[in-house]
Amino acid sequence: MTADKPLRADARRKREALLAKAREVFDTGDFFDLRFDDFARLAGVGTGTLYRHFPTREALAEAVYRGEVATLCERARELQATLPAAEALAKFLRDTVDHIGAHVGLARTLATLMAAGSDTLADGSRELEQAVTDLVTAAVRDGTVRDDVSPGAIMMALHGIGAAHDRPEWRTEADGVITLVLAGLRPGG
Incomplete structure (x- = not known):
């Protein structure tokens, strides 16, 4: 069980990075101009992480x-x-x-x-x-x-x-x- 805690913290950090990047992109008005996979790259996470947290x-x-x-x-x-x-x-x-x-x-x-x-x-x-x-x-x-x-x-x-x-x-x-x-x-x- 203890081994799961760092992974959960890391997953939470990656989720927060995705949300922070999405907020930035919202503010530029380009949310629908980017390919969805670009959010992963911009947030510094893998596309699998993006889809695991946000499937669409x-x-x-x-x-x-x-x-x-x-x-x-x-x-x-x-x-x-x-x-x-x-x-x-x-x-x-x-x-x-x-x-x-x-x-x-x-x-x-x-x-x-x-x-x-x-x-x-x-x-x-x-x-x-x-x-x-x-x-x-x-x-x-x-x-x-x-x-x-x-x-x-x-x-x-x-x-x-x-x-x-x-x-x-x-x-x-x-x-x-x-x-x-x-x-x-x-x-x-």
Whole structure:
């Protein structure tokens, strides 16, 4: 049994190398331009390792997406634990826009996966919506956010921001959408 531990650590390191390289390629927007086997070469692993961890390009993309969702959900929990509720919600929404802006290639790849009907995307969307729900619920509870706006409406705004990533003034407009959402969430807003 002890002999398996180094192999598992090595396998984990190679899997992480593949994911890190895929994230880089996402950010360049070239994810679908590369041959799938090229990911192994770029990550410094063998093609067998690539296929053992990720049998398809879609499986690799979905694994990157799951990692990004986990990062955003963890950020929501961290903010909720350290900031007043309304501030935590506002910071999370602005951080999410920053995240989308930093990973525009991922947005393009996700659009392709959405067209293929990936269950992973639906699961990730539900996880993110739960993170937003938790933030909104806390802010409603302390009276800093209206109680008649659903977290789903906020998610629609975030999805719209992500889908519009190719607009020339995307960042300015995305910040404007978040400002509108936050103003609309205030009691009496």
